[in-house]
Amino acid sequence: MNAPPAAVPGPLSRSNGSGPHHVGGFGATSPPLVSPTNTQSQSPSQKRTHTLAGLESSAGSGDDVEEAVELKKRPSAPKRACNECRQQKLRCDVIQEPTYLPCSRCKRLSLDCKVDSNFKRIGKRSKHAEMEREIKNLRDQLASQQSSSPTAPPPSIKAPDTASPTISNLQSNLDHYIDSEEAVASLLDLRSGLEGGSFLRSPNGHIHPARRIESVTLQQDRVLELFRRFFRLFHPFMPLLEPEKSADHYYDASPLLFWTIISVAARHYPSDKALLTSLSGPLSRLLWATLADVPQSYIVVKALCLLCTWPLPISSTSSDPTFMLSGLLLTIAMQIGLHRPSHAQDFARFRVEFREEELKDRVKTWGAVNAVVQRVATGLGQPPSTVYDWTLEPSGADEINYHLPQEVQARLTIERFCNKVTKAFYSNRSDPVGLVDDSQRSSLTDFLARDLEDIEESLGPNLSAITTLYFRAASLHFRLSAFFDSPSSKDYNLHLFALWMATSSFLESVFELETSSGSLLPYVTNYILQMIIASGFTLLKLLNSFFAHHVDLAYGKELFKNAIRAIRTISVATNDLPSRLAEVLAQLWRGGGSGTKTEYGESSGMDSSLQLKVRCRMSMSLVYDSVWRWREEFQAKGRGNLETAVKNPTNPDTTVESSTNPNADSLLVTSGAMGGSVTPGPSNAFGESNYEVFDPLNWVLDGVIEFPYGLSDTSGMT
Numbered sequence: 001m002n003a004p005p006a007a008v009p010g011p012l013s014r015s016n017g018s019g020p021h022h023v024g025g026f027g028a029t030s031p032p033l034v035s036p037t038n039t040q041s042q043s044p045s046q047k048r049t050h051t052l053a054g055l056e057s058s059a060g061s062g063d064d065v066e067e068a069v070e071l072k073k074r075p076s077a078p079k080r081a082c083n084e085c086r087q088q089k090l091r092c093d094v095i096q097e098p099t100y101l102p103c104s105r106c107k108r109l110s111l112d113c114k115v116d117s118n119f120k121r122i123g124k125r126s127k128h129a130e131m132e133r134e135i136k137n138l139r140d141q142l143a144s145q146q147s148s149s150p151t152a153p154p155p156s157i158k159a160p161d162t163a164s165p166t167i168s169n170l171q172s173n174l175d176h177y178i179d180s181e182e183a184v185a186s187l188l189d190l191r192s193g194l195e196g197g198s199f200l201r202s203p204n205g206h207i208h209p210a211r212r213i214e215s216v217t218l219q220q221d222r223v224l225e226l227f228r229r230f231f232r233l234f235h236p237f238m239p240l241l242e243p244e245k246s247a248d249h250y251y252d253a254s255p256l257l258f259w260t261i262i263s264v265a266a267r268h269y270p271s272d273k274a275l276l277t278s279l280s281g282p283l284s285r286l287l288w289a290t291l292a293d294v295p296q297s298y299i300v301v302k303a304l305c306l307l308c309t310w311p312l313p314i315s316s317t318s319s320d321p322t323f324m325l326s327g328l329l330l331t332i333a334m335q336i337g338l339h340r341p342s343h344a345q346d347f348a349r350f351r352v353e354f355r356e357e358e359l360k361d362r363v364k365t366w367g368a369v370n371a372v373v374q375r376v377a378t379g380l381g382q383p384p385s386t387v388y389d390w391t392l393e394p395s396g397a398d399e400i401n402y403h404l405p406q407e408v409q410a411r412l413t414i415e416r417f418c419n420k421v422t423k424a425f426y427s428n429r430s431d432p433v434g435l436v437d438d439s440q441r442s443s444l445t446d447f448l449a450r451d452l453e454d455i456e457e458s459l460g461p462n463l464s465a466i467t468t469l470y471f472r473a474a475s476l477h478f479r480l481s482a483f484f485d486s487p488s489s490k491d492y493n494l495h496l497f498a499l500w501m502a503t504s505s506f507l508e509s510v511f512e513l514e515t516s517s518g519s520l521l522p523y524v525t526n527y528i529l530q531m532i533i534a535s536g537f538t539l540l541k542l543l544n545s546f547f548a549h550h551v552d553l554a555y556g557k558e559l560f561k562n563a564i565r566a567i568r569t570i571s572v573a574t575n576d577l578p579s580r581l582a583e584v585l586a587q588l589w590r591g592g593g594s595g596t597k598t599e600y601g602e603s604s605g606m607d608s609s610l611q612l613k614v615r616c617r618m619s620m621s622l623v624y625d626s627v628w629r630w631r632e633e634f635q636a637k638g639r640g641n642l643e644t645a646v647k648n649p650t651n652p653d654t655t656v657e658s659s660t661n662p663n664a665d666s667l668l669v670t671s672g673a674m675g676g677s678v679t680p681g682p683s684n685a686f687g688e689s690n691y692e693v694f695d696p697l698n699w700v701l702d703g704v705i706e707f708p709y710g711l712s713d714t715s716g717m718t
Helices: 036-041 044-055 062-073 083-088 105-108 124-148 168-175 178-190 219-237 247-253 255-264 277-289 297-311 322-335 340-347 356-379 408-428 438-459 465-484 492-511 524-542 546-550 552-572 577-591 618-634 694-702
Strands: 199-200 208-212 214-219
Touching: 044 083, 124 340, 208 255, 208 277, 214 219, 214 277, 219 247, 219 255, 247 255, 255 277, 255 297, 277 297, 277 408, 297 322, 297 340, 297 356, 297 524, 322 356, 322 408, 340 356, 356 408, 356 618, 408 438, 408 465, 408 618, 465 492, 465 524, 465 618, 492 552, 524 552, 524 577, 524 618, 552 577, 552 694, 577 618
Parallel strands: none
Antiparallel strands: 199 208, 208 214
């Protein structure tokens, strides 16, 4: 800071006119009006006033100098900001004199604009600390009040029987809440964070724990019931979580995991059949909000495992995020170092050391991640991105903490076989769609068949029903490659018969899912559902082809009808994808003669009716090819609109006419000819546009894309 100019001692001197007279210029010789001591003690505003006075007064004007001295002595009123702006440390334009005018900020925000001389800012930390103390005191008061009050509710209070409590059906009770409890609950709601409230107030004034996500609110007893239901019915298919831990533990660990468990348990929930649909939107938004937060924890990885195993209901494949989520699942798991559980500090900003149980849980989670990613890829006909590394090798890990539970290890071994099948048959870099050369297919089939037998022998005869089901699903995935065999190959019939055996044994395992709690069929995973759908289309093709002469036709028909019933049983909502695919199967079955071609003595000679046009979806090419042919045979002829058909399901049994749809073979009005434009209809119950089943095939069916396979024979019905 520059030092003030030196003052000339003595009284102020006037110019005698002998020298040049300068006003405020470089040659001004007027001495400063104040001493250095006074200059240092003056405020900036006073300094500016005196400077201007010195510039405006001439060196020879005594009156001007006296006016400047008087101005110096006159006290200036300090300008103050209003209380609200001072609290926020913002510039304020309040006018206090001569008439008080509120500042523009207070006007805009409708705040009380006033200026208090004794106002002091309140720090946020002290304010939050005070709120913490107040909430703690209120919690203590609440706990003492509940301990002294009777536990049984008064007779006038009746819990709802069927519907889970939501904001809408609790609104009628809000007016009866006791005022003294309302302030307590409000502060407790404030502490509950993102989910917006963890307590519900009953009409008698008691506060009950609850969980809320957007407009869906569940009381504690309903939450506990759903958690027990999850671990009893769904956990056996994916033994990833720990049943002994409480619902509050999972909520504190991750709200996404908590609500994922609730949504899975809400499937076929008899007490509230609309709960799953109500949760779909809020849970989907919570999912993407959680994934936007980087980095993630391995608890979120567990939530993604469950969401990929039991996805939220959809009605078309274009809106299915499961394959995308499975890719995120694997990359998140690797980003946080799950594939190197004993070296997690290499993937963190600080040193991490795990206890024995934590290390085992991370190894098990890494195994579950690969199993889930493999099943999602297999069920959708996509190449898997699994990483079967040293951590998951049965004989590669010497430490006991790396040993997976027996059931988990068995299922992981099965999924590794599925990965081997995919790479062997559908990963040929020299083929446009990745198919192995016909000259190598037969030898690869024999090699993989021996490998499958070795796996079955190593797993032993005491497998659980669910693990056996996974094993037979893997066998079906392997045998579906028979549809890519050339009809002229020497082992063509042999491979078709092996496919028939794999299909029938898998479906028999599905129908035998019985436990002490009842049938587990409605609660199977999405992967098992996809394999049931593939089995249905397999039977549809085999029983309407030359191959039907070589098998028990009556047994095959019964298997097919039971497969459609199973798909409709697994369906969790009206017009969801399983119900639509079941209708496609039933329409194709009824329209193709219901397996009666061979009963009337049609030729049993080998033909190419089992060949596929859609060949780029690996073992699931059969499903996509069948849907394509359904669009060709039915929808283009005005009988394939599923929007109305699923409301009156077609009965696949030709001996019994459907009570709701007697004219199933000539359904509906024309929905559009081949080559017409595909226009999305109104949104359905899941918030999706109304496309038909497999939307990625819509452009193919419109004639935009031509098949490059050169197959001219499409005489087969399916």
